[in-house]
Amino acid sequence: MNAHSSPLEEAARLMTVCNSCRYCEGLCAVFPAMEMRRAFSAGDLNYLSNLCHSCGACYFDCQFSPPHEFNVNVPRTLAEVRNDSYAHYAWPRPLAGLFRRNGLVIALITAASVAAFLGGFMAFNDPAVMFGAHAGPGAFFRLMPHNAMVALFGGVFIYALLALFMGLRAFWRDMENGKPLPPDAPSLWQAMKDAGQLRYLDGGGVGCMNADEKPTDNRRLFHHFTFYGFALCFAATSVATLYHYLLGRMSPYPWWDLPVVLGTLGGIGLVIGPAGLFMAKKARDPMMMDDTRRGMDAAFLAMLFGTALTGLALLVVRATPAMGTMLAIHLGFVFGFFLTMPYGKFVHGLYRFAALVRYAKERQQEAHATGE
Amino acid sequence: MTREGAEAQTAAEASAVLGRRWDVLVVGGGNAALCAAIAARRDGASVLVLEMAPRFYRGGNTRHTRNMRCAHDTATDTLTGPYTEDEFWDDLKRVTQGHTDEELARFMIAQSKDMLGWITEQGVRFQPSLGGTLSLGRTNSFFLGGGRSMLNALYQTAERLGVEVLYDAEVVDLDIADGFFLGAQVKHGGQRHMVRAGALVAAAGGFEANIDWLKEYWGPPAENFLIRGTPYNRGTMLRMLLDKGVKPVGDPTQCHAVAIDARAPKFDGGIITRLDCVVFGIVMNNKAERFYDEGEDFWPKRYAIWGRLVAQQPDQIAYIVFDAKSLTSFMPSLYPPISAATPEELAGKLGLDPQAFAATVANFNASIVPGGSFDHTVLDDCRTEGLTPPKTHWARPIDTAPFYAYPVRPGITFTYLGVRVDREARMQMADGSAAANMFAAGEIMAGNVLGRGYAAGIGMTIGSVFGRCAGTGAARSVRN
Numbered sequence: 001m002n003a004h005s006s007p008l009e010e011a012a013r014l015m016t017v018c019n020s021c022r023y024c025e026g027l028c029a030v031f032p033a034m035e036m037r038r039a040f041s042a043g044d045l046n047y048l049s050n051l052c053h054s055c056g057a058c059y060f061d062c063q064f065s066p067p068h069e070f071n072v073n074v075p076r077t078l079a080e081v082r083n084d085s086y087a088h089y090a091w092p093r094p095l096a097g098l099f100r101r102n103g104l105v106i107a108l109i110t111a112a113s114v115a116a117f118l119g120g121f122m123a124f125n126d127p128a129v130m131f132g133a134h135a136g137p138g139a140f141f142r143l144m145p146h147n148a149m150v151a152l153f154g155g156v157f158i159y160a161l162l163a164l165f166m167g168l169r170a171f172w173r174d175m176e177n178g179k180p181l182p183p184d185a186p187s188l189w190q191a192m193k194d195a196g197q198l199r200y201l202d203g204g205g206v207g208c209m210n211a212d213e214k215p216t217d218n219r220r221l222f223h224h225f226t227f228y229g230f231a232l233c234f235a236a237t238s239v240a241t242l243y244h245y246l247l248g249r250m251s252p253y254p255w256w257d258l259p260v261v262l263g264t265l266g267g268i269g270l271v272i273g274p275a276g277l278f279m280a281k282k283a284r285d286p287m288m289m290d291d292t293r294r295g296m297d298a299a300f301l302a303m304l305f306g307t308a309l310t311g312l313a314l315l316v317v318r319a320t321p322a323m324g325t326m327l328a329i330h331l332g333f334v335f336g337f338f339l340t341m342p343y344g345k346f347v348h349g350l351y352r353f354a355a356l357v358r359y360a361k362e363r364q365q366e367a368h369a370t371g372e
Numbered sequence: 373m374t375r376e377g378a379e380a381q382t383a384a385e386a387s388a389v390l391g392r393r394w395d396v397l398v399v400g401g402g403n404a405a406l407c408a409a410i411a412a413r414r415d416g417a418s419v420l421v422l423e424m425a426p427r428f429y430r431g432g433n434t435r436h437t438r439n440m441r442c443a444h445d446t447a448t449d450t451l452t453g454p455y456t457e458d459e460f461w462d463d464l465k466r467v468t469q470g471h472t473d474e475e476l477a478r479f480m481i482a483q484s485k486d487m488l489g490w491i492t493e494q495g496v497r498f499q500p501s502l503g504g505t506l507s508l509g510r511t512n513s514f515f516l517g518g519g520r521s522m523l524n525a526l527y528q529t530a531e532r533l534g535v536e537v538l539y540d541a542e543v544v545d546l547d548i549a550d551g552f553f554l555g556a557q558v559k560h561g562g563q564r565h566m567v568r569a570g571a572l573v574a575a576a577g578g579f580e581a582n583i584d585w586l587k588e589y590w591g592p593p594a595e596n597f598l599i600r601g602t603p604y605n606r607g608t609m610l611r612m613l614l615d616k617g618v619k620p621v622g623d624p625t626q627c628h629a630v631a632i633d634a635r636a637p638k639f640d641g642g643i644i645t646r647l648d649c650v651v652f653g654i655v656m657n658n659k660a661e662r663f664y665d666e667g668e669d670f671w672p673k674r675y676a677i678w679g680r681l682v683a684q685q686p687d688q689i690a691y692i693v694f695d696a697k698s699l700t701s702f703m704p705s706l707y708p709p710i711s712a713a714t715p716e717e718l719a720g721k722l723g724l725d726p727q728a729f730a731a732t733v734a735n736f737n738a739s740i741v742p743g744g745s746f747d748h749t750v751l752d753d754c755r756t757e758g759l760t761p762p763k764t765h766w767a768r769p770i771d772t773a774p775f776y777a778y779p780v781r782p783g784i785t786f787t788y789l790g791v792r793v794d795r796e797a798r799m800q801m802a803d804g805s806a807a808a809n810m811f812a813a814g815e816i817m818a819g820n821v822l823g824r825g826y827a828a829g830i831g832m833t834i835g836s837v838f839g840r841c842a843g844t845g846a847a848r849s850v851r852n
Contacts, residue, residue, distance in 0.1 A: 020644040020705045023438055023518025026499035035503045061517035063435040204516050213524045
């Protein structure tokens, strides 16, 4: 009703409307969590907004969604609150501004990172090495010493983990809002199952709604490609690290070896998934979208896509003179990805998981209270 | 974009659609209309649905519904226990106080058993009863995502089967000769078209959104009524059918009215403007006088009397007054209550006389028999003595600041006047004959079984059962 209210104010208004209707209770976790409350603090709203998977079902099922004068647009409002929450919990605080023109920020950081690797490779290597063909174990490290690689990527990875952890901690405390519910094994396991299946991206069972009220499971499918692709790439890196330090086997590995197989499958997932999600985003009903932050979504998808594509390209050209250039580009993407992890859409996974843990705990408590 | 079934997009397409001869013409776009369209189409008929509302507002009052009441012999995933035909009949007899056609009602109840399965086959999904509605968990099946979700599923099924749907299409005249439907004149996109069809299904709702019609029975007070549902139920189909010799049913002067928040919009405020708190306080008119026993019976059993009671008060407005003790005892609603530190201040905010208001509160408080133990889940022993009117249960002093009030007005849900049908959903003519090829379903004929009162979810039962009958009957009449 009030077009000028902040996303938090609008979300508080909507939750009051929705709490007096409750028709959407069976669609996802947001509405049952809402029903456990009667007033909504900023922490509550940030919690609910991150619990929302943006499946869109409540928008098309709602008798009060626009153009109705009650203007109930839960997916859009919670997207705005959620996107604000990423900046709100960013660590260190001064870097919250990176969420503002996030697409541009990430593009610039990535471009700089790729340029630095290309420049560095050329500065430190003889042209014959940079543009020569290399084969056999240790081929990559002729361009960049292994220890330098470990120091650089290990450093940025640890920084990213720290920043992510600090943001997550701030979010968790805000969510608790004076009512601590420490996670336990059952709630963590429940949240892992819910996140692993994207249980709440199914519109209550028929599939999520994107372009119109006709349900489709496309977004869930492409998100699975993306998430499990990412997990496989992470596994590939982990196995390679173990090979290196435990078995003393240096990359590149033959195509049939575990790290390459995992990485290739993961890379394919990370090409198909983000491309599919990007197409779905383009088809989405604009009424449901936070149109001030589309750059962030696009940047994250582009980073995943670019990292995967350059990784696959590296696999293809690794025995040719193009290897040095491609390695620099790929490492530039990976470095840019790590560096921007805490300042982009990547955080949605952590916050949504945390919200699912909290929700699992609240459900436990509620079941306990009603003696079920 | 692929088009399964169809939905005419352009004026040219719409003209082509309206120019074709159809087997079955369905007028209306809610649950009853869609059940009729699907049933007729499944029986092989070509079907055109004319919905007067624009696409977003399609479906009339079905948009605002949340469940349907069907008889069932055992508990299911979503129903907590059996609800026999006899129990359903007893409930219907009680709420209508006998104002029902027993043969039709029993037929509908018997058919309702089959309806949950049938409607699920049309893509509608169910869930256990909603938070705050546990009392309906055994008898009523709740739509997952509510009435609009249910409608979306029915529309998708209808379109997939090849039913044609036209929005913003208002029927303005009917060509009927001796109970035989020949065609309908339709206004669409600023033009009039004559649509010919072999049979008619009228499923276009009641007339509760037609204030002028309501004023015929209620006089000027009807101007102050709020209409809870669709603004498109103006009763044009009902009026035309009655004028063309179809036999009426139901008391034209009656409508289902509940007390809803006076701040609600004139139309379409829906469920979220309802107030479940009468039993927790006292209700005054704008003279700051009480006028009825607020503790007479359980909410929502006495839900429907309050609309009528408020309609009889000056300016058709009243105020539910309660205190801090009760604030969280009932379902929240859209608008926050008006609050103040003292009864006098509250009266000032409501525009009522502070002295009279405070005196009514004090008088009520002083009349409460001490020692009662408050329990809103039973008819408890908290009552007044020597007060007129009394509050016979749940009487607790209104003495804990802050003090709260909700202004309320009559909110009209539906009207009872309809067209007479038989168990085939075939319209009956005033001269005693049966219409050859005209059928009716939903609110437009609900008065056949629901002549008075209301039971949660029964409107959807009437719509689905008679909708399917009407569709099947219409398809059959075209084949013969």
